[in-house]
Amino acid sequence: MPFLTIYFTVLSAALGAVMGSFLNCWAQRYEAGEKYPRGRSRCPECGHTLSALELVPIFSWVFLRGRCRSCHKPISARYPITELLGAVIFAGIFLRFGVSPRTAELMILAGCLMLLSFIDYDTMILPNGPMLVALISWAAFLPTYEDWKRRALEGIVTALVLGGAILGISLLMDKLLNKESLGGGDVKLLALVGLYLGPWNSLLMIILACVIGLLFAIPSRGPSRQFPFGPAIALAAVVTALAGDAVIGWYMGLWGLS
Ligand SMILES: [Zn+2]
Structure with a gap:
């Protein structure tokens, strides 16, 4: 595969993972009665504000072994699953239709x-x-x-x-x-x-x-x-x-x- 194709596929996957993460967060806040997501992401259990390193889609969840760094309560697998879904879909779209x-x-x-x-x-x-x-x-x-x-x-x-x-x-x-x-x-x-x-x-x-x-x-x-x-x-x-x-x-x- 040419370098540019790989580069753009990885970029698309990253964009998809971020979109998956953002949209999942939006959906959960929508359910809680907020129409649009506002403010920084927090741990739903203890309210700990997530740092930049804890916001990397998929990888953060894997490296934290699915637990909050502050209160160590389990973080739902729904986060990495929606992020992975976004990554696979966006990479698939780029591979199929290119630029x-x-x-x-x-x-x-x-x-x-x-x-x-x-x-x-x-x-x-x-x-x-x-x-x-x-x-x-x-x-x-x-x-x-x-x-x-x-x-x-x-x-x-x-x-x-x-x-x-x-x-x-x-x-x-x-x-x-x-x-x-x-x-x-x-x-x-x-x-x-x-x-x-x-x-x-x-x-x-x-x-x-x-x-x-x-x-x-x-x-x-x-x-x-x-x-x-x-x-x-x-x-x-x-x-x-x-x-x-x-x-x-x-x-x-x-x-x-x-
Ligand atoms: Zn917590």
């Missing part, structure tokens, strides 16, 4: 999806703010596509059809099961990622989201326990944005269509 508007567009989308997932995981709520940011970003990046008219048309039709179909299915399920199956936030999120992915990749995303959703649902199985579907949709959308074209190309090739 291009696609990389910037997907990093913004991934950031919005990570924040949505972290909040949904805690609260079962998908707030509108990050979805609005992703929507504006989609429109802002349209002119960077050569066939932008086709992308706009396909995206909007996919969003409407997908959102409408899922809304219909969830209303039907609500009637049949007599309880809420999918939240309104899930429908909005599916329409949003449909806008980005277009028709074929969206089909792939739905299948993948159901598989991931089932994997999430198995450990949280219980009489009243609901599981958030947002993280499954978000993860499926990112994977499809990175690998969907390759999978579809391979599948068409099987049938001699490409």
Whole structure:
């Protein structure tokens, strides 16, 4: 691999780790009632303000062996996991799209999806703010596509059809099961990622989201326990944005269509 590719991949991973850390912190403060994160990071147990060395994503947690330096209480593995997730996703985006508007567009989308997932995981709520940011970003990046008219048309039709179909299915399920199956936030999120992915990749995303959703649902199985579907949709959308074209190309090739 050329030196510059390695350099930018490492840089992307570092950016992703910092974003993962920041967005996880934002989600936790959002849950606590703060709309935006303010002030320095603290240990949730003893209030010890974290020094620069304790703020390095992933590495700090590993070197502190998952414990606060001040009170020695365990620090949730959620911190390094969200940081690692951000690093892998951002590095993957750079490796797939290189130095291009696609990389910037997907990093913004991934950031919005990570924040949505972290909040949904805690609260079962998908707030509108990050979805609005992703929507504006989609429109802002349209002119960077050569066939932008086709992308706009396909995206909007996919969003409407997908959102409408899922809304219909969830209303039907609500009637049949007599309880809420999918939240309104899930429908909005599916329409949003449909806008980005277009028709074929969206089909792939739905299948993948159901598989991931089932994997999430198995450990949280219980009489009243609901599981958030947002993280499954978000993860499926990112994977499809990175690998969907390759999978579809391979599948068409099987049938001699490409
Ligand atoms: Zn502490």
